[in-house]
Amino acid sequence: MSHAGTLAMIPALGYVAGKVAEHKEQLLQDLNAALSTLLDTPIREMPVQLLLQILAALVLAVAVLVWYVRKAAAKPKPVYLLDFAMAHPPDTWRFTKERFVPANSLNTRFNPESLDFLGKMLERSGLGNDTYTPPWLVNEPIVMDIAHARLEFEVTCFTAVQELLNKTGIQPRQIGCVIVNSSLFNPTPSLAAMIMNHFKMGSKTINYNLGGMGCSASLVAIDLAKQVLATLKDTYVLVVSHENITNNWYPGNDRSMLLPNCIFRCNGAAMLMTNKPTEARRAKYELQHLVRVNLAGQDRAYRCVYQLEDENGDLGVRLSKDLTAVAASALQKNMVTLGPLVLPFSEKFLFAVNLLKRKFSGKKVAPYTPDFQLAFDHICIHSGGRAVIDGMQKHLALSDAAIEPSRAGLYRWGNVSSASVWYVLSYIETYKGLKGGDKVWQLSFGSGFKCNSAVWVAKKTFKDTHTCWTGFDPAKMWEDLNALTATLAAEKAAKRAAAEAAGQTLPENGH
Numbered sequence: 001m002s003h004a005g006t007l008a009m010i011p012a013l014g015y016v017a018g019k020v021a022e023h024k025e026q027l028l029q030d031l032n033a034a035l036s037t038l039l040d041t042p043i044r045e046m047p048v049q050l051l052l053q054i055l056a057a058l059v060l061a062v063a064v065l066v067w068y069v070r071k072a073a074a075k076p077k078p079v080y081l082l083d084f085a086m087a088h089p090p091d092t093w094r095f096t097k098e099r100f101v102p103a104n105s106l107n108t109r110f111n112p113e114s115l116d117f118l119g120k121m122l123e124r125s126g127l128g129n130d131t132y133t134p135p136w137l138v139n140e141p142i143v144m145d146i147a148h149a150r151l152e153f154e155v156t157c158f159t160a161v162q163e164l165l166n167k168t169g170i171q172p173r174q175i176g177c178v179i180v181n182s183s184l185f186n187p188t189p190s191l192a193a194m195i196m197n198h199f200k201m202g203s204k205t206i207n208y209n210l211g212g213m214g215c216s217a218s219l220v221a222i223d224l225a226k227q228v229l230a231t232l233k234d235t236y237v238l239v240v241s242h243e244n245i246t247n248n249w250y251p252g253n254d255r256s257m258l259l260p261n262c263i264f265r266c267n268g269a270a271m272l273m274t275n276k277p278t279e280a281r282r283a284k285y286e287l288q289h290l291v292r293v294n295l296a297g298q299d300r301a302y303r304c305v306y307q308l309e310d311e312n313g314d315l316g317v318r319l320s321k322d323l324t325a326v327a328a329s330a331l332q333k334n335m336v337t338l339g340p341l342v343l344p345f346s347e348k349f350l351f352a353v354n355l356l357k358r359k360f361s362g363k364k365v366a367p368y369t370p371d372f373q374l375a376f377d378h379i380c381i382h383s384g385g386r387a388v389i390d391g392m393q394k395h396l397a398l399s400d401a402a403i404e405p406s407r408a409g410l411y412r413w414g415n416v417s418s419a420s421v422w423y424v425l426s427y428i429e430t431y432k433g434l435k436g437g438d439k440v441w442q443l444s445f446g447s448g449f450k451c452n453s454a455v456w457v458a459k460k461t462f463k464d465t466h467t468c469w470t471g472f473d474p475a476k477m478w479e480d481l482n483a484l485t486a487t488l489a490a491e492k493a494a495k496r497a498a499a500e501a502a503g504q505t506l507p508e509n510g511h
């Protein structure tokens with residue numbers, strides 16, 4: 001029954017309760033008399049009508065019991081996130097900003113304009129000085145073979161999984177299913193098989209490998225884990241999210257394909273999910289909602305993150321300038337489903353009034369964006385790039401404090417693809433901590449084009465210091481980011497003034 005139906009029954013129940021209280025004495029006397037007659041009368045002597053009434057009551061009781069048991073069995077069992085751990089590559093993989101252009105100069109195929117573009121984009125990207133790249137991509141000789149791509153996966157993800165097993169005390173043989181997502185590196189045997197082989201998992205463990213699913217694939221993997229947990233009893237599902245830099249380093253001169261070299265960096269996240277009731281108390285979170293939106297049916301959205309060969313045959317991923325606009329439209333669609341599930345009544349009401357005004361007022365009314373900060377205590381937005389985060393902050397009208405974890409994710413780790421929502425959550429656990437009952441929103445975007453949301457509820461009050469944030473200084477980050485914002489604003493103003501002087505008008509984005 002819907003909540004509205006339940007609410008509507010309250011006055012009726014109140015009326016019945018009032019009447020019962022009013023005639024309590026009489027009712028008790030009648031019941032007593034009926035019971036004594038019933039108990040003193042052998043079944044053979046009972047009137048047929050009474051027997052039928054007893055039978056009907058018994059049938060009704062059994063039907064209610066069966067309905068209740070079936071309803072309880074059909075209710076999805078809770079899905080818990082026991083814990084998660086992040087990859088933290090070795091210090092020898094640190095890739096400072098000063099090294100970026102000299103290291104890229106080792107690739108003799110980059111022309112001077114490309115090197116200029118790479119340097120300029122890095123400066124404006126919102127990445128800090130301390131991200132990680134496999135050393136074989138930025139030292140001579142440059143190697144981009146499959147053995148090194150595998151090595152990158154081992155260094156990042158095996159360590160994250162090992163740390164997760166150490167934290168939880170779960171043995172590899174207890175894991176019933178392994179799910180790995182990596183968009184651009186899908187060797188055979190699969191990455192999921194590599195995990196099973198390294199950790200010597202049992203032959204009954206099932207595995208899945210999600211390829212080509214972009215930066216929002218971690219939440220697709222979580223959704224798959226949820227579905228697996230609905231079919232396997234009392235088990236653990238290990239989810240590993242990774243994007244490979246070695247297999248994705250573009251050596252050519254197409255600007256839109258060079259952009260990933262500027263912003264994508266080494267990463268890995270390992271999550272342990274379970275449906276075991278005995279783990280309910282120590283689990284960090286319970287999954288409350290998972291909403292997936294996929295715009296693959298629309299050409300512009302489908303093509304805006306696209307792997308292809310350039311005109312010289314070099315393979316890379318082209319990032320379209322449309323990406324932030326497409327992400328905003330995917331977000332809008334996701335919010336339409338997510339909003340009613342999570343927003344407080346006041347926000348739903350304002351949204352509905354706005355909708356009616358837009359439909360029937362005959363005037364141009366701007367759409368109302370609900371305040372999602374009223375629905376969630378913590379927000380983890382995919383740190384896909386400075387422009388992506390800026391766009392999301394604007395669309396969702398988020399405060400600097402609410403968006404800080406995502407900015408920190410980009411600044412400290414770069415665009416770490418689908419693992420980003422976990423680096424962001426680990427920042428929240430490390431710096432802010434959670435209270436039991438806190439709601440966390442993970443929001444990811446990626447090729448397809450997809451926008452996925454996961455809502456988690458903290459099961460306890462805790463703080464967890466993740467090693468991937470050791471030594472990080474949020475104040476220094478804000479100092480750098482504020483300086484960058486000021487530089488970009490000054491540049492934009494100068495461009496606009498020059499254009500106006502020349503009698504031209506620049507579009508909103510300044511180009």
Ligand SMILES: CC(C)(COP(=O)(O)OP(=O)(O)OC[C@H]1O[C@@H](n2cnc3c(N)ncnc32)[C@H](O)[C@@H]1OP(=O)(O)O)[C@@H](O)C(=O)NCCC(=O)NCCSC(=O)CC(=O)O
Nearest residue numbers: 124125214215255256319320321323384385386387446447
């Ligand atoms: C790259 C930026 C840091 C640049 O910042 P700026 O403030 O300088 O931006 P801007 O718009 O003024 O652009 C500066 C210059 O870069 C060029 N430029 C910008 N975007 C470009 C693109 N996609 N392809 C080619 N050129 C591009 C502009 O034309 C301009 O060139 P000129 O100076 O010549 O006029 C920012 O635009 C950004 O963060 N973009 C989003 C990156 C992104 O797509 N991330 C999502 C990754 S995909 C992902 O995360 C999901 C997935 O993979 O599945």
